[in-house]
Amino acid sequence: MLFYVHNRFNLKDKGSPDELISATDSMLVTGIIIIALLLPLLLTSIPPIRRRFFELFYYTHHLFILIIIISFVHAGGEAFWVVSIIIYVVNKVLNFLSIQKYKRDKIKVEIVSNNFMKLQFPNRFTKSSLDIVGMGSVAPSQYLYVCCPQLSIFQWHPFDISDSQPPNSPYTTLIISTQGSWTQKLYSLMLESQSIQSDSPNTVVQPNQSNQIPLEFTLWTSRKIATPLSYIFENNVAILIAGGVGISPVLSIIRAHLDNKNEKHKNYHLKYIHVVWMHRSAKQLDLLKDFLNSLDPEDNLDFVSFSLYYTSTCDISSHEKFFTCQNFPNLQIPIEYGRPDIFSVYQTIISYYESNTKIGISAIGSEILTKHAKRMAVKWRLHNIFRFNVGYYKAVL
Incomplete structure (x- = not known):
């Protein structure tokens, strides 16, 4: 129904409401392709599906790149879309340039319990603060994205920064709870990379000897971003x-x-x-x-x-x-x-x-x-x- 209404308005704008579009018309073909690509994006965005199959949701949404390219073929490159894409690309380039890479020896890992852990890595700047207009220089609620190439080079997950450390602390601290499949894999990687103390002070948990996850790891982080x-x-x-x-x-x-x-x-x-x-x-x-x-x-x-x-x-x-x-x-x-x-x-x-x-x-x-x-x-x-x-x-x- 939406496809039919879209076509009727498009034809009316062209001044030929009675003209039929041929099945070989490029606009018709590209329009059908766009709808076909949008369907998996919509289905995987349904909250229960997104929570249970997050990786499928994440990878499926990269289809938007194809959708944008085909949209140019479908309707042409209007100025609004061109400017929007330029802004998006510039933002991605700046984010890429801001990526910080930390090897295992630069990261402090503390397994607090069996469902959350604390990660610390060196601050890029000694003082972590943002200038909020009219409020001076404060250290507000911030977050950053984290990627672990050993798990997936494409997945970047956001985590709140714990700025509860003393001022001018040389470390950025993340408190991570194992709520999803990616964080559970990250927890296993941190656990396997070291011998840690369990909840019992007299018990030492030895690293898992499985070869499925490498003991060496690297974490990539984005720039810090302020939240509302x-x-x-x-x-x-x-x-x-x-x-x-x-x-x-x-x-x-x-x-x-x-x-x-x-x-x-x-x-x-x-x-x-x-x-x-x-x-x-x-x-x-x-x-x-x-x-x-x-x-x-x-x-x-x-x-x-x-x-x-x-x-x-x-x-x-x-x-x-x-x-x-x-x-x-x-x-x-x-x-x-x-x-x-x-x-x-x-x-x-x-x-x-x-x-x-x-x-x-x-x-x-x-x-x-x-x-x-x-x-x-x-x-x-x-x-x-x-x-x-x-x-x-x-x-x-």
């Missing part, structure tokens, strides 16, 4: 919902605020940060503990509050009831069990502030978590549309 979460600093209050290793970019926001809260800039208004973190293992608490222990004990953390939720049903009896850290002995955060009611969380936090307060909300974690948090933010805003200025900031790709 960088603009959370424009608000008076930030509510940050995190799941699992999604706490990493949240800690980056806290670190950036500690470094910039005393500076005055046109659009920098952030005063308070509320963190709601859902975690599934005690090991993940080490991410928060290491961050707090890296701070100066004299730092004032009155601007931030933490709400912690343990969402696993395993070992509840042995799980800690309070979170503590060495640097701040007076800091005791109760750990609740189960998943929080996000709408009630918004209601409880926002009710503390006056109606003219500008509030920014963001969620970092699984797709299910981020969609639910955004939906609840929209619902809360509609219920209080004339009372509060609430905005949602996308923090995932």
